[in-house]
Amino acid sequence: MAAANGSNGTPEVPAKDPRELRYRKSYFPNADEVAFSTSRKGFVPLPILLRKLVRHLSTPEFRILVYLQLRAGRYGVCYPTPQEMVYELGLGSSKNLTPHLHSLEEKNLISSKTVSGKTYYLIHDPRVAILQMVHNGVIRDEELESVNDLCLDLGQPLIGEDWRDSRPKSASRDTTQPESIQVEEV
Numbered sequence: 001m002a003a004a005n006g007s008n009g010t011p012e013v014p015a016k017d018p019r020e021l022r023y024r025k026s027y028f029p030n031a032d033e034v035a036f037s038t039s040r041k042g043f044v045p046l047p048i049l050l051r052k053l054v055r056h057l058s059t060p061e062f063r064i065l066v067y068l069q070l071r072a073g074r075y076g077v078c079y080p081t082p083q084e085m086v087y088e089l090g091l092g093s094s095k096n097l098t099p100h101l102h103s104l105e106e107k108n109l110i111s112s113k114t115v116s117g118k119t120y121y122l123i124h125d126p127r128v129a130i131l132q133m134v135h136n137g138v139i140r141d142e143e144l145e146s147v148n149d150l151c152l153d154l155g156q157p158l159i160g161e162d163w164r165d166s167r168p169k170s171a172s173r174d175t176t177q178p179e180s181i182q183v184e185e186v
Contacts, residue, residue, distance in 0.1 A: 049126040052147045060100045068121050076123045108132040134160045
């Protein structure tokens with residue numbers, strides 16, 4: 001017989017675990033021993049929208065961008081030396097680093113500023129790069145729609161929809177979602 005709830009005599013039903021936790025318990029019984037836990041600290045946020053840019057980045061660009069994000073503090077700024085980056089990324093020399101840093105700047109994913117011989121990097125919101133790629137024709141309507149579907153799923157404002165005069169709205173979109181934003185280019 002099920003345990004009764006003292007107040008009304010109905011059986012107590014245990015709370016259902018979230019789906020991903022059920023998968024974890026079922027498929028990975030030793031997960032508590034090997035999986036990273038955010039409760040232990042030691043992690044940085046990686047924007048989910050970044051996944052929509054991965055196809056537009058070379059492998060070295062992606063590695064360098066993630067590295068800079070891992071190095072950045074609360075305000076999105078970091079200042080590793082070229083030697084640190086080359087060593088920690090296993091690049092061999094700065095000639096394997098510099099062109100990719102420049103490319104990340106051209107794609108508007110980072111900014112850099114050298115002051116008194118020290119280079120500082122600012123990691124941009126992926127929306128800035130996405131909008132630039134839309135303006136440059138790198139990201140076309142169909143891909144932008146996919147990006148904006150993800151924005152809707154995340155409850156974030158749409159990207160770049162109002163700069164086009166006549167883009168048809170997808171019939172599946174909920175028009176009560178947040179308005180489109182325009183991200184200023186840095």
